[in-house]
Amino acid sequence: MLVKDIMKRDVCTVGMEATLGTCARIMAEKKVDSVVVVENDKPIDIITESDVVKGIWLFNFVDVPLKEILQKLKRERKLVTALEDTTYYQAFQILRKHGIKHLVIVDQKKHLKGVISYADFIEFLNDFSVKDYLTSVYNKRFLEFALDKLKAEGAKFSVIFIDLDNFKEVNDNYGHRVGDILLREIASFFQSKIRSTDVLVRFGGDEFIILALNTPEEGAKHLAQKLLDLLVQKTWHILGHKIKIKFSAGVATDGKFPDIWGVIEAADKALYQAKTTGRGKVCVYKEEMAGVEPWNLK
Numbered sequence: 001m002l003v004k005d006i007m008k009r010d011v012c013t014v015g016m017e018a019t020l021g022t023c024a025r026i027m028a029e030k031k032v033d034s035v036v037v038v039e040n041d042k043p044i045d046i047i048t049e050s051d052v053v054k055g056i057w058l059f060n061f062v063d064v065p066l067k068e069i070l071q072k073l074k075r076e077r078k079l080v081t082a083l084e085d086t087t088y089y090q091a092f093q094i095l096r097k098h099g100i101k102h103l104v105i106v107d108q109k110k111h112l113k114g115v116i117s118y119a120d121f122i123e124f125l126n127d128f129s130v131k132d133y134l135t136s137v138y139n140k141r142f143l144e145f146a147l148d149k150l151k152a153e154g155a156k157f158s159v160i161f162i163d164l165d166n167f168k169e170v171n172d173n174y175g176h177r178v179g180d181i182l183l184r185e186i187a188s189f190f191q192s193k194i195r196s197t198d199v200l201v202r203f204g205g206d207e208f209i210i211l212a213l214n215t216p217e218e219g220a221k222h223l224a225q226k227l228l229d230l231l232v233q234k235t236w237h238i239l240g241h242k243i244k245i246k247f248s249a250g251v252a253t254d255g256k257f258p259d260i261w262g263v264i265e266a267a268d269k270a271l272y273q274a275k276t277t278g279r280g281k282v283c284v285y286k287e288e289m290a291g292v293e294p295w296n297l298k
Helices: 020-030 049-058 066-073 088-098 118-124 140-153 167-174 176-193 217-233 260-276
Strands: 034-039 042-048 081-083 102-106 112-117 157-164 199-202 207-213 236-238 241-243 247-253 282-284
Touching: 020 034, 020 049, 020 066, 034 112, 042 049, 042 066, 042 102, 042 112, 081 088, 088 102, 088 118, 088 140, 112 118, 140 199, 140 207, 140 260, 157 217, 157 260, 167 176, 167 241, 176 199, 176 207, 176 217, 176 236, 176 241, 207 217, 217 247, 217 282, 247 260, 260 282
Parallel strands: 081 102, 247 282
Antiparallel strands: 034 042, 102 112, 157 207, 157 247, 199 207, 236 241
């Protein structure tokens, strides 16, 4: 996930001739917490609410041009910026590294493109935006953030791509209410059987992904098979119905693919192999599957 997909593009800007009073009025009228100072469409500084308070109340800089104010404030560091193709996680790390609350986003020519703030990350990472509304496990939005984080940290991991077999029949035979309850129960079941360091994601309707951290291919295959063996032994009692269900799964391990999403696609191709060779089984990605069509990522 890149910052250009989420950043605020409607940025309030002023020139060096503007005053803190001007900035304060813009913030109040537009209900924003920062104004970017630009010259020739290139950002040179950012004025935040704390700058306004400090400048007006401590130094009485209400009508003083920003050019003079910035010289008097003697900024200890230059404006911190990031390119628009920076990942969300990398941007988050830049904010933490520099101890700032706003990050100005620019293009390759250093022209202003947007702003992202620490508050945006808090909003992004709250349960309502990164948790699946039905099952309360993580959703695809969080998966993108997690993959960016793993890539940035150089962490090793395996992917288990799970697709419940014949789940449509549950909805057709018993109704969507039963199907929704079953999905919640199965998600809770998966969550209870994996490690706290692993990440469970509801990828789609009846598809789940497990990011098994620091787990080699054989370990991930063993985990997927263990989950399948335990699941087929269970009978789910839902609204007076007794339901048995199983899944097909594909496994792939990071380190063999040119990009971070390659391992997800590889696991999906292995899932296709499991689905088309009998279902109710776990298949591991092999090089000969490279030309196979993915099951979900079509």
